[in-house]
Amino acid sequence: MSRDGGILAFNKWMEAILTNSKATRKARGCRVFNLGMVDFAEASQLQSELIEQRIAGKIPDVILFLQHRPVITIGAFGGEQNIMVPRDVLEKEGISVTHTDRGGDVTYHGPGQLVGYPILDLKTRGHDVHQYVHDLEEVMIRTLDDYSIEAHRDTDYPGVWVGHEKICALGIRVVHWVTKHGFALNISNDLTPFSYINPCGITDRGTTSMQKVLGQKPKIGEVTNSIIRHFSAVFGINVHEAK
Amino acid sequence: MATELTMPKMGIKITEGTIIEWKKKEGESVEKRESICVIKAKKVAFEVEAPESGILAKIMAKEGDTVPVGGPLAYILQLGEELPSIRKSRIKKREAKRRRGSERPYAVKCCSECEKK
Numbered sequence: 001m002s003r004d005g006g007i008l009a010f011n012k013w014m015e016a017i018l019t020n021s022k023a024t025r026k027a028r029g030c031r032v033f034n035l036g037m038v039d040f041a042e043a044s045q046l047q048s049e050l051i052e053q054r055i056a057g058k059i060p061d062v063i064l065f066l067q068h069r070p071v072i073t074i075g076a077f078g079g080e081q082n083i084m085v086p087r088d089v090l091e092k093e094g095i096s097v098t099h100t101d102r103g104g105d106v107t108y109h110g111p112g113q114l115v116g117y118p119i120l121d122l123k124t125r126g127h128d129v130h131q132y133v134h135d136l137e138e139v140m141i142r143t144l145d146d147y148s149i150e151a152h153r154d155t156d157y158p159g160v161w162v163g164h165e166k167i168c169a170l171g172i173r174v175v176h177w178v179t180k181h182g183f184a185l186n187i188s189n190d191l192t193p194f195s196y197i198n199p200c201g202i203t204d205r206g207t208t209s210m211q212k213v214l215g216q217k218p219k220i221g222e223v224t225n226s227i228i229r230h231f232s233a234v235f236g237i238n239v240h241e242a243k
Numbered sequence: 244m245a246t247e248l249t250m251p252k253m254g255i256k257i258t259e260g261t262i263i264e265w266k267k268k269e270g271e272s273v274e275k276r277e278s279i280c281v282i283k284a285k286k287v288a289f290e291v292e293a294p295e296s297g298i299l300a301k302i303m304a305k306e307g308d309t310v311p312v313g314g315p316l317a318y319i320l321q322l323g324e325e326l327p328s329i330r331k332s333r334i335k336k337r338e339a340k341r342r343r344g345s346e347r348p349y350a351v352k353c354c355s356e357c358e359k360k
Contacts, residue, residue: 076263076281076288103288130254130285158286173288174253175278 007035010064014046019055030120030237031059032228034221035066040073040098040109043117047180050119055176063231064117065224068109070095072197075171078105080235082198095193102171102181106197112189112209114220116227117182120235122174129174133158135234136183140168142230143185143223149213157202165208166199186210187229188217245326246295246319250310252357253284260284261309267299297321306316330341 010033023141038046043066053059071085072095083090083097083103090097095108109165122132137153140160144151144167151160151167160168166186173180186209211217231237250260260282267279278290279299293299300320304310318326 075281077283101288103286122333126255128254129254129287130256130287133287171285172286173290175290176276176292 007033007036009033010035014049017059018049020058020187030061030063030235032063033065034224035064037069038066039113040068040071040096040100040164043068043115044100046115047119051175051178054178061121061237062119063228064119065227066115066117066151067111067113067220068115069108070108070193070206072097072106072108073100073102073171073195074098075100075102075104076173077103082106083196084198085196087147088194093193093198100171101179102158102173104169105199106172107169107171107183107184107199108188108197110193112187112220114185114187114213114227115182116185118179118231120179122175122179123177123237126156128175129172132179133172135172136172137168138234139227140183141232142234143226144168144210145221146226147210147214147218149210157205161205162208162213165206166202166209167210167213169199184211185223187220187223203206245300245324246321247299247315248291248294248295248317248319250280250282250312250314250316251289251291252312253282253287257284257312259309259311259314260289262304263288263304264306269302271299273297273299278296291316293319295319295321297324301326306325 046064050059050062070093072090074080085096122128125132137160141151144160149162151162154161158170159166168183168185171181172181186207188211189209191207191212193207199207210223253260262280263283264272264281265279266281267273273279273293273296275296277293278289279293282289282291297319299317301318303315303317310316320326
């Protein structure tokens with residue numbers, strides 16, 4: 001797994017893919033990009049392009065780390081009934097609403113929340129969707145443990161929890177055994193917008209963030225590094241820094 | 244012979260899936276490897292591919308139905324093929340069972356003897 005840096009490196013890489021350069025086909029292992037702030041729709045489009053290339057075997061596994069501008073997304077199993085406030089209220093708050101094809105119900109993304117989109121081929125990982133979800137949760141639990149936050153799975157609800165409050169949401173789609181969408185870890189984002197929805201259709205649970213639990217704001221870059229480290233261990237991918 | 248589309252094995256611990264969406268209707272043509280329906284399993288949306296090209300002749304599980312792994316989802320026919328008669332009677336039995344409100348409308352039976360029980 002190599003850390004390829006930011007949006008400039010990513011754009012260069014994407015251009016090389018689309019022009020069918022030998023350099024991209026030769027590249028092996030998992031590529032990691034930090035894209036910074038990206039609109040949800042743009043990120044979905046990027047993922048679709050990468051998935052198409054991954055299915056065709058033209059690129060290796062990829063993980064995109066990014067943040068979204070405030071947006072409420074309705075997943076493939078969800079409905080608008082889980083948005084509790086009128087649209088004009090959301091509009092005033094600068095929160096857009098969009099449908100998406102990931103698994104799950106309604107959730108919120110905003111600045112300060114770290115979103116990760118692993119585009120992995122599960123054909124090389126035992127054709128096991130359940131194991132993939134379990135492994136992603138494990139990465140998050142270990143990352144939070146680095147910050148002495150005791151997080152756990154819940155048998156009834158997806159995601160990663162601190163007590164009865166969700167700290168990391170998961171929403172996944174699998175296309176030709178290639179994964180799309182991923183996780184959203186609340187680091188220092190404003191949690192108020194979660195009160196505008198029933199997150200994932202769940203009414204009796206709350207939402208928390210690392211900042212809320214710790215009483216201080218962790219650096220997103222450091223959390224990202226921690227996730228990459230645990231991702232490598234859990235998924236058995238070698239990390240080597242890009243030169 | 245008609246090609247049977249079954250609930251895929253999506254993981255060691257996954258025993259069933261729920262149909263979220265049919266992307267194709269009965270009578271429409273499908274291409275091999277095309278995503279034709281979406282399954283919900285362990286909170287993941289999973290796209291099921293057509294195993295063969297042909298016509299989506301019969302959908303066995305509608306949106307919202309939960310089907311065990313290996314259970315029938317649909318039949319794909321190529322030119323000159325028909326739904327096998329055994330299948331037809333099974334389809335009728337399953338539909339009758341479903342109308343009676345059976346909890347497991349697609350319980351897999353191993354042979355015609357079991358079917359009678």
